[in-house]
Amino acid sequence: MKGYGEIILDHWRRPRNKGRLPAPDREAVEANALCGDVVRMQLELEGTRVSAAMFDGQGCAISQAAASLLTERIKGKPVGQLAQLADQEMLSALGELTSTRSSCALLALWALRQALKEDQ
Amino acid sequence: MDVHAVRRDFPILGRQQGDNPLVYLDSAATSHKPTAVIEAMAAFYRRSNANVHRALYELAAEATEMYEGARAKVAGLLGASAEEIVFVRGTTEALNLAAYTLGEARVQAGDSIVVTEMEHHANLVPWQQAARRQGARLQAVPITEGGELDFASYERVLSSGAKVVALTHASNLLGTINPVPELSDIAHRAGAVVVVDAAQTVPHMPVSVSELGADMLAFSGHKMLGPTGIGVLWARHELLEELPPYMTGGEMISEVHLDGATWARPPRRFEAGTPPFAQAVGLGAAVDYLSQLGLRDVRAHDVGLVQRMLEGLSCRPYISVYGPLDPSARAGLVSFNLRGVHPHDVATLLDQEGVAIRAGHHCAQPLVRRLGVAATCRASCYVYNTGGEVETLLSALDEAWRILR
Known part of the structure; x- marks a missing residue:
């Protein structure tokens, strides 16, 4: 079904890396006040690389699936590279999306950027 | 039907x-428009367009007659008189007008304004602001588990007096229809003016202002098969006479000097600037359509x-x-x-x-x-x-x- 491709439904039904890290090095929460979506992103770093990433939150299927997918994508990546991650990459990774829902799809990415900004 | x-x-x-x-x-957000409404507005622009209330030529007189004709149609729908109908942009503007002018005229420091927990922001935030301006207290009557107004709380809140009660005729979220005639009686006994948000009811059911017993009523044209950009504030004429203007400028004055001005009588006192006359014609056509149904x-x-x-x-x-x-x-x-x-x-x-x-x-x-x-x-x-x-x-x-x- 348009707007809810297999990728989104898969991550919505079986979220990856959902929960809290015991001792995160970086962390940020982003919320969309209009619809109540909340995403917390937590990162553990080893040197300049992300060694673990977890998310927690509540909200619509798209915001939560995007957060799940993002945790998978950033694990093992250098922090410098993640700061370059563009909106369009996030959107295309989720497959077909209706334009009315892109703010849901980008919430986790905003949280990631916020987390990376800290202590820089 | x-x-x-x-x-x-x-x-x-x-x-x-x-x-x-x-x-x-x-349709609770906005209704669609029948051909009769679309055509009435197109015909107005094609044949009758001119600014109203400056009728020194035939075309402007015709436009004015159509604008005032729409007012009469709306009055007929509500069982009101035309001089009690103020055209505004929509329910939100009507309620802001009500909150500002009633606040100025009737509410003083320490007074109480009563709203309910089921109000649309348009019938809540203007009263918060009015209460702030006047140094008054804003009280919200809670709802029951079943999604109805808690009648006992309402009576209790009103027993200590209030200057204004602002409530919705029907909740845009719960659908609950409030018993406005009974609630108005209680409010009036407490000395309060009753302002009703009727955005979800006037389009959908017979609403007679005399049966409702309220003092002011607000609704939008676009939710009742009419165009956007027009709404209605009805108020009892003696109340309108008492109230100061909300917006000021052209059309709403009686006499202007460099150091001051006097106001026109209602409803024009509340219709500053060029009014939405083409939209009024569309709303009039919508009223006709609904009345025929x-x-x-x-x-x-x-x-x-x-x-x-x-x-x-x-x-x-x-x-x-x-x-x-x-x-x-x-x-x-x-x-x-x-x-x-x-x-x-x-x-x-x-x-x-x-x-x-x-x-x-x-x-x-x-x-x-x-x-x-x-x-x-x-x-x-x-x-x-x-x-x-x-x-x-x-x-x-x-x-x-x-x-x-």
Whole structure:
């Protein structure tokens, strides 16, 4: 079904890396006040690389699936590279999306950027 | 009422949504327009357009007559007199006007303004601001678990006096119809002026201002088959006479000097600037259209559809319905949620089937918070909706549940 491709439904039904890290090095929460979506992103770093990433939150299927997918994508990546991650990459990774829902799809990415900004 | 004949009057209903016919269940947000309204406005622009109330030439006199004719039609609909009808941009402006002018004229420091927990932001925030300006206290009457106004609390709050009671005739989220005649009596005994948000009722049922017993009533043209950019504030004439202007400028004055001005009599005192006269003509055509259908029949049609919605939604164990379960106690709308699913996901999935519903906080955040949810889905109906469309909604919900659960 348009707007809810297999990728989104898969991550919505079986979220990856959902929960809290015991001792995160970086962390940020982003919320969309209009619809109540909340995403917390937590990162553990080893040197300049992300060694673990977890998310927690509540909200619509798209915001939560995007957060799940993002945790998978950033694990093992250098922090410098993640700061370059563009909106369009996030959107295309989720497959077909209706334009009315892109703010849901980008919430986790905003949280990631916020987390990376800290202590820089 | 022959709904299939009615549907032929609404050109937009011929439109496809993807591969599906449009199933429009969002009339509580805005209604569609019949050809009669679209043509009345087009004809006005083609043949009669001129600025009103400056009638030194024939064309302007004709435009003025049409504008004032629309006022008379609206007055007739409500059982009011034309001098009690103020044209504004919509319900929001009407309520801001009411809050500002009543605040100035009637509310002093330490006084009380009463609202309810089920108000649309448009009938809450202007009163918060008025209370702030005047140094008054704002009190909100809570709702019951069943989604009705807590009558005992209302009586208790009013027993200590109030200057204004602002309440909705029907909740745009719960659908609950408030017993305004009884509530007005209680308010009047306490010395309060009663302001009613009738955005969800005037379009959908017979509303007579004398039976309602309130002092002010606000509604929008675009929710009642008319155009955007026009709404109505009705108020008892002696109250309008007492109130200061809200916006000032041209049209609303009696005499202007460099150091001051005097005001025109109502309703013109409250219609500063060039009014939305083409929109008024459209609203007049909408009033004619609704009157021809008969508002009793419009109401009966709504109740029938809401009953079908309530029955269909209530028998699905994965759905929670908010508000009264008696269709005759509600306006033509139903709010609901699918267990564990965000309403925005439901609305997006339904859109794929051509079904348009609203999802969100419906400009009633305190009420949504009171219900303990982030948002709700809302389906609302009007004269052009059919029982078949309600069935389409229900099966689309089953499909959304199958996908997202």
